[in-house]
Amino acid sequence: MGGMEERTLKSPSHCTGTEQDYDVRQWDTREGCEVRQILDRVADKWSLLAIAHLERQTLRFSELRRRIEGISQRMLTVTLRQLERDGLVTRTVHPVVPPRVEYTLTPLGATLHATIQALVDWTEDHQEEIAAARASYDSRQDDLAALS
Amino acid sequence: MGGMEERTLKSPSHCTGTEQDYDVRQWDTREGCEVRQILDRVADKWSLLAIAHLERQTLRFSELRRRIEGISQRMLTVTLRQLERDGLVTRTVHPVVPPRVEYTLTPLGATLHATIQALVDWTEDHQEEIAAARASYDSRQDDLAALS
DNA sequence: CGGTATCCGTTCTGATACTG
DNA sequence: CAGTATCAGAACGGATACCG
Numbered sequence: 024m025g026g027m028e029e030r031t032l033k034s035p036s037h038c039t040g041t042e043q044d045y046d047v048r049q050w051d052t053r054e055g056c057e058v059r060q061i062l063d064r065v066a067d068k069w070s071l072l073a074i075a076h077l078e079r080q081t082l083r084f085s086e087l088r089r090r091i092e093g094i095s096q097r098m099l100t101v102t103l104r105q106l107e108r109d110g111l112v113t114r115t116v117h118p119v120v121p122p123r124v125e126y127t128l129t130p131l132g133a134t135l136h137a138t139i140q141a142l143v144d145w146t147e148d149h150q151e152e153i154a155a156a157r158a159s160y161d162s163r164q165d166d167l168a169a170l171s
Numbered sequence: 172m173g174g175m176e177e178r179t180l181k182s183p184s185h186c187t188g189t190e191q192d193y194d195v196r197q198w199d200t201r202e203g204c205e206v207r208q209i210l211d212r213v214a215d216k217w218s219l220l221a222i223a224h225l226e227r228q229t230l231r232f233s234e235l236r237r238r239i240e241g242i243s244q245r246m247l248t249v250t251l252r253q254l255e256r257d258g259l260v261t262r263t264v265h266p267v268v269p270p271r272v273e274y275t276l277t278p279l280g281a282t283l284h285a286t287i288q289a290l291v292d293w294t295e296d297h298q299e300e301i302a303a304a305r306a307s308y309d310s311r312q313d314d315l316a317a318l319s
Numbered sequence: 320c321g322g323t324a325t326c327c328g329t330t331c332t333g334a335t336a337c338t339g
Numbered sequence: 340c341a342g343t344a345t346c347a348g349a350a351c352g353g354a355t356a357c358c359g
Contacts, residue, residue, distance in 0.1 A: 059216075061294045061301055066214040068207075084341055095333050100342065110304025121340040122339080131300055138293045143206070145286045146213060150205045152279055156258025232321055243353055248322065269320040270359085 064109060069094055069102040071139055074128065077112065078136050081127045111135060212257060217242055217250040219287055222276065225260065226284050229275045259283060 064070060072091045076082065082090070088099050103126060106112040111132035117123040128136065212218060220239045224230065230238070236247050251274060254260035259280035265271040276284065 057298045057302060058291070058294050061298055062219070062291065063216055065294060066216070066219065066290065068211055068214070071210065071214065088341095096342075097334090097344095098332065101332090108305050108308040109301050110308075111301075116341095120339090122342080124341060131297060131304075134297070135293060138289050141286050141289055142214070143210065145283060146206050146209045149279060149282070150209055153209055153257050153259075154205060156279075157256050160256040160258075236321095244322075245354090246352065249352090264321095268359090270322080272321060 061109070064105060065135065065139075067102070067105075069098055070106060071143075073099075073102055073106060073126075074111065074132060074136055074139055075143065077126060077128045077132070081125045084124050084126070087126060106132070209257070212253060213283065213287075215250070215253075217246055218254060219291075221247075221250055221254060221274075222259065222280060222284055222287055223291070225274060225276045225280070229273050232272050232274070235274065254280070 069091070072094070073087065076087060076090050084099070084103075087103075088094060088096065091099065094102075103112060103114065107114050110129055113127045113129050115125045115127070117125070217239070220242070221235065224235060224238050232247070232251075235251075236242060236244065239247065242250075251260060251262065255262050258277055261275045261277050263273045263275070265273070
């Protein structure tokens, strides 16, 4: 999703500008819109998983890596750094050898967890409907293609 | 995010496989996991916006395009096709000239709207905290860099 | 109007190698 | 252990041109 090189904090507030007549207007695409930017981060695949796994427990880097199956070391590092920067995760380095680095949700991160869980729950609850819809759509497409 | 060329429906169910001892296990990264795949789609930037704008109203292609500022014609088409395939959006073609194509949320899509809105609301509610966290993190980084 | 097809630069991501 | 650095391939996404 969005890059991470922007450090433009031009319009920190609600992106009100050219008014439109819908309640979705606060979070559309305008340049410098904070909400959209944060949403991109928060709706990110790996971020979602990391936050979910950190619920109510502190985990080490390698523990997280094992739990989030399929994530590369690089992506886990990048994701955790972003979450740390956003104040959603705390990173604690214990000055021992070998190094021990622990990650925890901040209170802010904890509040996000519930919301994320709702999205995950929705997905679980409706996965069969979606799979069915896809199968149906695909077979219709196949039928159309067969007419050629 | 995820590509759209996979039509593998190998494990349509809950991704239970190599068991792990956490409640997040149902939606991790294993190959063929439906939940993760759907989540990627649903958490997509443009999908979110499209669904949000379609709440309680039918919109034409061009209307959607105007409302979702910054989306290209191609991305809108791609997004709407995905949502249609997933059974979240209905596409109705009126056989008139010039063509008139209308999009509506399906009942399934409507149930997703509430969840998405919760995520958006969270983002709006906490955007200042996040902006502050970022600023704080960045200045700390700058301080560190200054020591070189 | 509502697309589709194509080209192409940008971003993302995984693999690999190396380090304190 | 917990990274960082680098590189290459894949995916994303915009611009453009064309069509029913």
